[in-house]
Amino acid sequence: MSSKTFRFSPVDPETSNKAVLLTFDDGPKEKEELTSMLDTLDKHGAKAIFFVNGYRVKQNPELLKLIDERGQTIGNHSWDHIDLHKKSKAEVQKQLGDVSDLVEELTGKRPQFFRPPFGTGGDVGKEVAKEDGMLYMTWSNGSLDWDLKATKKDPQLVIKNVLEQLHPGANILMHELPWTKEALDSLLTKLEEKGYGFIDPASIDLEQG
Numbered sequence: 001m002s003s004k005t006f007r008f009s010p011v012d013p014e015t016s017n018k019a020v021l022l023t024f025d026d027g028p029k030e031k032e033e034l035t036s037m038l039d040t041l042d043k044h045g046a047k048a049i050f051f052v053n054g055y056r057v058k059q060n061p062e063l064l065k066l067i068d069e070r071g072q073t074i075g076n077h078s079w080d081h082i083d084l085h086k087k088s089k090a091e092v093q094k095q096l097g098d099v100s101d102l103v104e105e106l107t108g109k110r111p112q113f114f115r116p117p118f119g120t121g122g123d124v125g126k127e128v129a130k131e132d133g134m135l136y137m138t139w140s141n142g143s144l145d146w147d148l149k150a151t152k153k154d155p156q157l158v159i160k161n162v163l164e165q166l167h168p169g170a171n172i173l174m175h176e177l178p179w180t181k182e183a184l185d186s187l188l189t190k191l192e193e194k195g196y197g198f199i200d201p202a203s204i205d206l207e208q209g
């Protein structure tokens with residue numbers, strides 16, 4: 001896999017090399033949690049990509065609209081959150097296409113970013129994402145917020161994991177989870193204290209994948 005798919009050069013010279021991309025996967029799930037995360041992002045003037053699953057969007061279309069209305073970017077994370085790399089092309093096309101169609105129907109915008117569940121899209125995942133005009137990306141900094149053995153639902157451990165793997169251009173993987181919501185304000189403050197800015201997904205060159 002090319003490193004270009006998950007490391008980014010910040011466009012804003014003000015931030016020099018010290019900028020990170022914030023991403024939140026597997027939503028939209030729950031209004032209070034999501035609203036809190038959106039409020040925290042606003043507080044820090046930060047933009048993020050919310051990689052959504054189609055079945056969740058179907059359950060919570062108003063939350064999908066909320067992410068868009070609050071000025072954040074929506075990415076495609078497949079319909080069912082399944083491992084795509086051994087699926088047929090037709091199946092992958094449906095997993096991605098149905099999400100993009102629904103997001104477009106609800107927001108008027110088609111996702112420009114795709115992240116495969118488990119980071120395993122395979123060649124067919126890359127191909128279909130490209131055909132749909134999406135930049136395929138995994139991540140370079142896993143918060144481990146999804147790993148209950150590693151983080152034990154402890155916001156402090158989520159912060160620690162991210163800071164330990166921090167590097168300029170980091171693509172930080174987080175999820176819409178209660179302990180991540182709790183960690184977010186403090187995490188963003190610590191990143192700012194270390195001189196990091198937040199990459200606006202709208203500034204990412206879609207051709208770099």
Ligand SMILES: [Zn+2]
Pocket residue numbers: 025026077081117118
């Ligand atoms: Zn996921």
